[in-house]
Amino acid sequence: MKERIHMKMQIKEENRETYGKIVRLVLIALLITGTILTLLLGSYKYYRDVVIKSEQKDILNLVTTVSSQLEVYFKETDQYLLEILREPEFQEEFALVAKGEMDNIKLMELIHRTRGDEYMSLELIDEKGDILKAYTNNPQYVYRSGQDIEQAVKTRADVYYVDAKSDRSINIIHPVKSNGKMIGFVRLKVDAEYIYEIYLADYKSNQKGYISVKDANGILLLHPSKEDLGQNVVEARKNQYPNYDWSELEKVVEKQKNREAGIEIYHSIWPGEHLRVQKISAFTPCTIGDTFLIINLSLDYEETITNLEGIRNVTILISILLVVAFIIMIGYIYAVEIKKNKLTMEARYLNELNEKNALLMHQSRFAAMGEMLATIAHQLKQPLNALKISLYNIEDYHVLQESDEIYLKKLLASNHKFIDKMASTIDDFKFFFKPQDHNTAFNLYEAILFAIELNVARINYLEIEVDVTGDKDLQIKGESNVFSQVVLNLINNSIDVLKDKEKDRKIEISIEEKEEEISIIVTDNGGGVKGEMLEKMFEPYATTKGDQGTGLGLYISKNILREKFRGDLWLENINDGVKVQIILPKGGQYGHRK
16 A cells, blocks of 8 residues: 555656656747747848838939939029020010010020920910910910919019929929010920920839829829829829728828928829739929929839748748647646746736835825824914913013912913823824734724814814714724724815815714624715716825825725725715715624723
8 A cells, every 4th residue: 555655656756757848848849949930030021121121222212313313404494494584685586576576586496496395385475474475396285374374473483383284294484574674474384294205204113113293282293094194193092992091192192292202111003903002102302493293103012022922931831830839839838837927927916016005005104194293283383372372471470570379370280281282292193103003902983083183173273063973882903093094084085175165064974883894984065076086086196186185095095994904995975075984894803892
């Protein structure tokens, strides 16, 4: 029998050692597998990020280069036009054309012959905005004054305008002056299609990538699909695909309209495919006078990282295998390790909670000490003043050499009374903060009266009627001054709300012994607590007193009752105030009489 018992003990011991070895092996395998998986995923992510960042940098450089080229083109074109307008010969001929004495200007004719393919038209306009002469290769040309002409006539200054809706041109308007007097305008309308073919069409970063151009308001000026030209790009997409979320595109266009340059990844639609995909978009402004174009290069995100698909698939497969291995290993140790962690966390939580409560108790103790010092100062002030007056009377008795010994004895007796009163007040303070034996029985009724006495000055000053009823002989074991602190907190709360009440201020305290518990109820008629605060009153730092309160009174009181007396504290609104109930369970330390 003994051998069998010894054998079972050995088996248990061996099993324990085996389990320890298995756990160690599982941890080692888990560490190795996790390291491999981390390296694989990290390498793939790093390589993917490098590819994406490199591509983003390249397309941003590309779109910046395109923008710079266009800015140089428009600046040179504008400068060339201004140089011609400054020529006296041109000014004289323009004045003759404006008067109807001449049909053509040689310099304008020269520009039209040499650079006519770039321009939709080169127009001579009088100072009222009416056309004088147009140089154009378009047989269907029709003069449109438009907002740019209206602005030029109104301001009589240079105007740079992008016409994205009607002629789809970039317009440059300069006033013409002769002898210091303005006699009209010249408007050069650069063909947007020419700009696209010469400067933009050949730029592609991958199979689907393309460049588009918008004006400063987000209206499409140039786009390979051409179907949305002249429309706000966000509104066009919403009209075409109303069920999609276009918030990403809206944010990108807002940045572009704010003249920002950068790169964004967002969801959109490829022209003609009607498929929602991710795009990489690089954008930058292209300045033309006092306005600008938005140059935008879009790429397919998936196409950009297509070379990484093989690496990605292998990484996913290895990851799946490693995850399966994790599940098998973790399933074996789950029950033990999870339970252990749970117990550890609960123990840590309880330690932190105890430390927090100890700190709050310490804070509450100092808050109570502050209130007590204020009360003592108030209670000592009256007997000190009376003592001072009595001493003046004794001084007068001596100076005047009076002989009424009965009167002198009364003065001395009153002095002794005042001194005794002050000593009693100081003893009360010492008693309130003196450590006590928690196994000592104390009288509940007397502990409540003591708490009231500590606040008697405020109670009398506010003319508050305090009524204590119930069993006057009921005793419990514990620290009476700690219990008095709870009652003092409740009375202080009632006094604070009653000071705003004009009259009929009342605090009622009742003590009742029931079959299984002792109930102490404190009520006041101060109006109650607002609904949204009522549920938070037992949380730390929750207060209805603003900067005047710490928000710890009720929280600490509830914890004192639970930890020191195994009791509880409840609060509810009644008709004209608040009802606070202290519950002390009977049995054990509780409920015995003198």
